Each structure stands twice: as structure tokens, then as C-alpha cells.
Amino acid sequence: MVWSLSLLLWQAPAAFAQTSDLKSDDRLRVCADPASLPMSDKSETGYENALAELIADKLGVPVAYTWYPMATGFVRNTLNVKRCDVVMGYAQGHEMVLNTNHYATSVYVLIVSEDGPLAGVRSLSDAKLDGKRIGIVAGTPPASHMARNGLIGQARPYQLFVDRRHQSPAQDMLADLDAGEIDAAVLWGPIGGPLVKQAHPDLSVIPLVGETEAPRLYYRITMGVRQGEKVWQRQLNSLIRRHQDEIDALLREAGVPLVNDMGTAVKKPEG
Structure with a gap:
């Protein structure tokens, strides 16, 4: 997502053969960033913290955290040295970890004033965006779409790599949108959606x-x-398969936009 890192895999087959016995059976030991709201936080108020509680409850054990900034060395210094046993949110297909089946699919979002002139926009190719000041985290995938549609010239970039204990590009971007300094914001949905729900009605x-x-x-x-x-x-x-409805409900309540597995439509609640 977007949030995983790039390191070499362990390559010793003998070690692989033994690892299934190395996790804790009396706790759900979670590797997490201590300052990465709305996902996780040392106060345990993020939605990944809530997901950990849900999984732990199904296992009948308490949650125990190993806190480490989601930056270079995260997996090496947490999961790989057996200080914890699971990362709650990881992009499918990255080789640093063994991925479970996916429990959610989400998408980048456009955030605009609810009653403003851009409220009806549904695509970055919409002509209504021409000449608008759009906030974008530099280096993220939507920047390529914006460049293709001639939107980069007026864009306001926000840093991708920051110390989240002291800076939050997403929160800064939404504050600028509220203040009228930009006309729209483009953010990863699992960050932007919950932040809007929490503080930007x-x-x-x-x-x-x-x-x-x-x-x-x-x-x-x-x-x-x-x-x-x-x-x-x-x-x-x-656990994911048997409790998918509960996981979906938890994420929706947090404000995470859920889409179908191919990212082509918003996922509707069951029933």
C-alpha cells in the first residue's frame, strides 16, 4: 500500500521450515507504527488497532504491540526478529512479508468541498479541474494521472517521507483545503476518508x-x-473469510472507502 518497504527475503529453507512454531499463542503480537493515525497510534485509537482487537477477540487472546516507525528497517527490526507476529495493514504482493488473503480493497480519493463547484467531479480527467489548485502527495500514483490531464502545473505538492510524529502531509492538505488555499485534495483513501470523517464535515x-x-x-x-x-x-x-462482514463494517465505520477487488466500483454492504 503504498505503506510497505523493500528489503530482501530470508532465503534459508531450513529456517522457513521451522517458522510456523515461532509465533506467540497467548497474545496477538502486532507490529505497528506508534504515530500513523488514522491507521495506528500508540494510544490505540486507529482503525488498524481496532482490527487487531477484533482478530485478537476471535483468537481469545489479548493484543500486545511492538511499536516502530513505518520506515526503513520496520520489518527487519520487528517481524523478522520475532518481536511480533503480524502487521495489520500491508499491500498485497510485496515480498518483505508473507501476505494473508486480502481483507480490503481501497482506492485513492478526490476530496472537495461538499457544496462547492467540484462536488460533481468523479474523475481526474474532468474539465472542471482545469486550472484548479490540487493538493497531491509527491511521488504517489495519482500524480501520473494528474500530469496526463495537465493538472500538475497548478498542483501543490506535499512531502511523502516525513516523521509522522511531528508532521502529517494528509492533515496539512485537508487544513489547506478547508482554508481555501487549495481547491481539491487527492489522498490514499484509507488515510483521507477517515480523516475527513473525523474532522472535516x-x-x-x-x-x-x-x-x-x-x-x-x-x-x-x-x-x-x-x-x-x-x-x-x-x-x-x-479468520478473514469467516468475519469479513465484521471487518467491512469496522472499516466503513472508520471512513475507509471500500471498492470491489478490481477497483472499478464502490463495494456495497452485504444485505
């Missing part, structure tokens, strides 16, 4: 499900466990 969140050209703007979100821990992976896969 006059803003509207629009999932960008209509963008068909590369790069894709949707990602499947999994839990990450140590390479080789297939028994633990299968146990979590079973």
Missing part, C-alpha cells in the same frame, strides 16, 4: 474508481506475517 470524499489507465489507483490490503509461516497465514485467512 464540510468535505466530500470521492473514490477514483473510474481511472482506467496506468498506474492503478486501487490496492488490496492484507495482513503480513513472517516468510514461511504458512500455518499462521492459513489461520488468519480463515
Whole structure:
């Protein structure tokens, strides 16, 4: 997502054969960022904290955290040295961890004033965006779409790599939107959606499900466990499958925009 890092895999087959017995059985040991709201926080108020509580409750054990900034060395210094056993949110397909089945698919969003002139926009190719000041986190996939549509010249970039204990580009961007310094904001949905729900009632969140050209703007979100821990992976896969409705409800309540597995439409609640 967007939030995973790039390190080499462990490569010793003998080690892989043993890892299924290394996780704790009396606690759900979670690797998490202590300052990454709305996902996780040391106060345990993020929605990934709530997801950890849900999974722990199904396992009948308490949650125990290992806190470490989501930056270079995160997996190496937490999961891989066996200080914890699972990362609650990880992009599908990244090789640093063994991914579970995905429990959510989300997408980048356009955020605009609920009653403003851009409220009806559903795509970055909409002519109504021409000449508008759009906030974008530099280096993220929507920047390519904005460049293709001639929107970069007036864009306001926000930093991708910051110390989240002291800075929040997403919160800064939404504050600038509220203040009228920008006309719209483009953010990763699992960040922008919850932040808007929590503190920006006059803003509207629009999932960008209509963008068909590369790069894709949707990602499947999994839990990450140590390479080789297939028994633990299968146990979590079973929990995800049996409790998907509860997971969806938790994420929707947090404000996370959920889309179908191909990122082409907003996912409707069951029933």
C-alpha cells in the first residue's frame, strides 16, 4: 500500500521450515507504527488497532504491540526478529512479508468541498479541474494521472517521507483545503476518508474508481506475517473469510472507502 518497504527475503529453507512454531499463542503480537493515525497510534485509537482487537477477540487472546516507525528497517527490526507476529495493514504482493488473503480493497480519493463547484467531479480527467489548485502527495500514483490531464502545473505538492510524529502531509492538505488555499485534495483513501470523517464535515470524499489507465489507483490490503509461516497465514485467512462482514463494517465505520477487488466500483454492504 503504498505503506510497505523493500528489503530482501530470508532465503534459508531450513529456517522457513521451522517458522510456523515461532509465533506467540497467548497474545496477538502486532507490529505497528506508534504515530500513523488514522491507521495506528500508540494510544490505540486507529482503525488498524481496532482490527487487531477484533482478530485478537476471535483468537481469545489479548493484543500486545511492538511499536516502530513505518520506515526503513520496520520489518527487519520487528517481524523478522520475532518481536511480533503480524502487521495489520500491508499491500498485497510485496515480498518483505508473507501476505494473508486480502481483507480490503481501497482506492485513492478526490476530496472537495461538499457544496462547492467540484462536488460533481468523479474523475481526474474532468474539465472542471482545469486550472484548479490540487493538493497531491509527491511521488504517489495519482500524480501520473494528474500530469496526463495537465493538472500538475497548478498542483501543490506535499512531502511523502516525513516523521509522522511531528508532521502529517494528509492533515496539512485537508487544513489547506478547508482554508481555501487549495481547491481539491487527492489522498490514499484509507488515510483521507477517515480523516475527513473525523474532522472535516464540510468535505466530500470521492473514490477514483473510474481511472482506467496506468498506474492503478486501487490496492488490496492484507495482513503480513513472517516468510514461511504458512500455518499462521492459513489461520488468519480463515479468520478473514469467516468475519469479513465484521471487518467491512469496522472499516466503513472508520471512513475507509471500500471498492470491489478490481477497483472499478464502490463495494456495497452485504444485505
